[in-house]
Amino acid sequence: MNILNPKKYTSLMADEGSRTVVDKTIAFFEGMGKKRLLEDFDSKAWYQGFTDFLAKEQILAKLLTPKEHSGGDPDCRWDTARNGEYAEILGFYGLGYWYYFQCTLLGLGPVWMSKNENAKKKAAQVLKEGSPFAFGLSERAHGADIYATETTLTPKGDGTYLANGEKYYIGNGNKAKMVSVHGKVKDGTDDFVFFVANYLHKAYELKGNVISHQEYVADFALHDYPITEEDILLRGREAWDAILNTVNIGKFNIGPGSIGLCEHYFYDAIAHAANRVLYGIHVTDMPHARRNFMDAWLRLIGMKLYQRRATDYFRAANADDRRYILYNATSKMKVTVQGEQVIELLWEVIAAKGFEKDTFFTVAETEVKGPAKLEGTVHVNVMLIRKFMKSYFFNPTEYPPIAPDFETKDDLFLFNQGVAHGLGSIRFHDYRPAFEANKHLPNVAAFISQVETFKDMLEKAAPDVGQDFDSSFALPLGEMFSIVVYGQLILEQAMLYKLDPDVLNQIFDFMVRDFARFALQVYDNPSVREDQIAFLKEIILTKPVPDDNQYERVWDKHIFPLVGAYEMNP
Numbered sequence: 001m002n003i004l005n006p007k008k009y010t011s012l013m014a015d016e017g018s019r020t021v022v023d024k025t026i027a028f029f030e031g032m033g034k035k036r037l038l039e040d041f042d043s044k045a046w047y048q049g050f051t052d053f054l055a056k057e058q059i060l061a062k063l064l065t066p067k068e069h070s071g072g073d074p075d076c077r078w079d080t081a082r083n084g085e086y087a088e089i090l091g092f093y094g095l096g097y098w099y100y101f102q103c104t105l106l107g108l109g110p111v112w113m114s115k116n117e118n119a120k121k122k123a124a125q126v127l128k129e130g131s132p133f134a135f136g137l138s139e140r141a142h143g144a145d146i147y148a149t150e151t152t153l154t155p156k157g158d159g160t161y162l163a164n165g166e167k168y169y170i171g172n173g174n175k176a177k178m179v180s181v182h183g184k185v186k187d188g189t190d191d192f193v194f195f196v197a198n199y200l201h202k203a204y205e206l207k208g209n210v211i212s213h214q215e216y217v218a219d220f221a222l223h224d225y226p227i228t229e230e231d232i233l234l235r236g237r238e239a240w241d242a243i244l245n246t247v248n249i250g251k252f253n254i255g256p257g258s259i260g261l262c263e264h265y266f267y268d269a270i271a272h273a274a275n276r277v278l279y280g281i282h283v284t285d286m287p288h289a290r291r292n293f294m295d296a297w298l299r300l301i302g303m304k305l306y307q308r309r310a311t312d313y314f315r316a317a318n319a320d321d322r323r324y325i326l327y328n329a330t331s332k333m334k335v336t337v338q339g340e341q342v343i344e345l346l347w348e349v350i351a352a353k354g355f356e357k358d359t360f361f362t363v364a365e366t367e368v369k370g371p372a373k374l375e376g377t378v379h380v381n382v383m384l385i386r387k388f389m390k391s392y393f394f395n396p397t398e399y400p401p402i403a404p405d406f407e408t409k410d411d412l413f414l415f416n417q418g419v420a421h422g423l424g425s426i427r428f429h430d431y432r433p434a435f436e437a438n439k440h441l442p443n444v445a446a447f448i449s450q451v452e453t454f455k456d457m458l459e460k461a462a463p464d465v466g467q468d469f470d471s472s473f474a475l476p477l478g479e480m481f482s483i484v485v486y487g488q489l490i491l492e493q494a495m496l497y498k499l500d501p502d503v504l505n506q507i508f509d510f511m512v513r514d515f516a517r518f519a520l521q522v523y524d525n526p527s528v529r530e531d532q533i534a535f536l537k538e539i540i541l542t543k544p545v546p547d548d549n550q551y552e553r554v555w556d557k558h559i560f561p562l563v564g565a566y567e568m569n570p
Helices: 016-043 048-057 059-064 080-093 095-113 117-129 237-252 254-274 287-316 324-355 361-367 378-386 389-394 432-436 442-460 465-469 471-497 501-523 530-540 548-562
Strands: 133-136 152-155 161-171 178-185 192-197 204-209 217-227 232-235
Touching: 016 048, 016 059, 016 080, 016 361, 048 059, 048 095, 059 080, 059 095, 059 117, 080 095, 080 254, 080 287, 095 117, 095 133, 095 161, 095 178, 095 232, 095 237, 095 254, 117 178, 133 161, 161 178, 161 192, 192 217, 192 237, 232 237, 237 254, 237 287, 237 324, 254 287, 254 324, 254 361, 254 548, 287 324, 287 471, 287 501, 287 548, 324 361, 324 378, 324 471, 378 471, 389 442, 389 471, 432 442, 432 471, 442 471, 442 501, 442 530, 465 471, 471 501, 501 530, 501 548
Parallel strands: 133 178, 152 178
Antiparallel strands: 152 161, 161 217, 178 192, 192 232, 204 217
16 A cells, blocks of 8 residues: 555546546646646635536536436446545645535535435536535534524515525535525524525625635625525424534545645655755655654555545444444544644655745645544544443444445435434444454554553543543543544554555554553643553553664655655646
């Protein structure tokens, strides 16, 4: 396994239609060239050329229309594996392009979850026309506090309604012919509702872009916007569930964007360093620089391994197997933050070069911190993850094995996830076999030791009520748990992929270090108890097992050959 190289890339999908979509998208960006890409970024130009390309090739329609509504197009389906691959490619050229796709994906969630067949037919047609979609959830005063929404749908008494309210921070709100708007019905019920609005309507006031960027993140207001029953997607409990279930779909699409961004940055960074001589030494021969490249590449490979394996669980999900909710939240908070670390490690090497406007560096450094803050902050997702800790460690169950899934099928369960509660009933397969199968690798063995100590602490010195409610204690504890989940799926994918054992052992070098780092944060907390300290000390004092020969093999075989392997067309 290695990082994405667009000029030598073959789609993971077996079908010709998907490969054509990938090939044409790469050709579009390489045809645009680096100079134009950077000029558009610097001038904050809207993605009109990209929009026109997507419309001409009907790419949004192919990727985001379930087969049932495709009108017979054999390339149309909602395929999580394919969408993730496409998101990674878009992220490679800039998160703005990914964001356009992301907001369209979110905006379609309530549509495909509804029973409104007319709205679905309209959505399929709008996708064919190439229009983006938008997800009108948050508001200026309340953010994503969906209980407090002030957007209203008021009955007129003739079976129609008037919509009023302002939505804030709505991606694609400047161009979406179908905006899935969240509000409340003011008929005495205060029911939650999703209805559809069009940016072209005179009652839709586009107030402006709330950020200074290529992306258009809209502030818009509805002023007595007329709504009929045909415009209403969901109401009551179904509308509430659709919010969280749409976010479930959207947040899983965030990790691939971060991966793509980091991959492009890595190529440029290692090429710059390898061709720069300081004090008579190539920068890539300096031990500290080489270590940063090693750590960054390993973290990037870990991101790819985790995301790929989590995709299989996402596609296999059903009413009796909801493990995807944990793996999804872990992807959202772990892959995106790992991406931030990758960029930071590389930036430390390239230093001032990272500020130059004619490089991709400035794009990535500006954008990389965004994904972790979308569809629930890292903190929100860590606290969600913690809800599964007891079930994961102490109440495993058996499931049929989940094979790698690249089938050309719709993932329709995503639009029928059911009620958004009952997380405590979700159970997981035993994490230990994946670790046991790799315990011959010294750093995996060290990590197993840390995990066993952590589990003992949870059993014998569990957090008390005060610690559970203290985010400064609960968050690093949740981070420790997330690393276990992250490691499990990395190992599962590594075995499926037959990853070089040298690479896998080196990945667990940083996993051991990260686990100890968060344990130290718990140890330093003023509320930590004496009975917890002994366990934490044992975790903190566990160190990775160095292997200089292995380190050099990974560098020579996998990392240094990336020098000059890819450069975007000028």
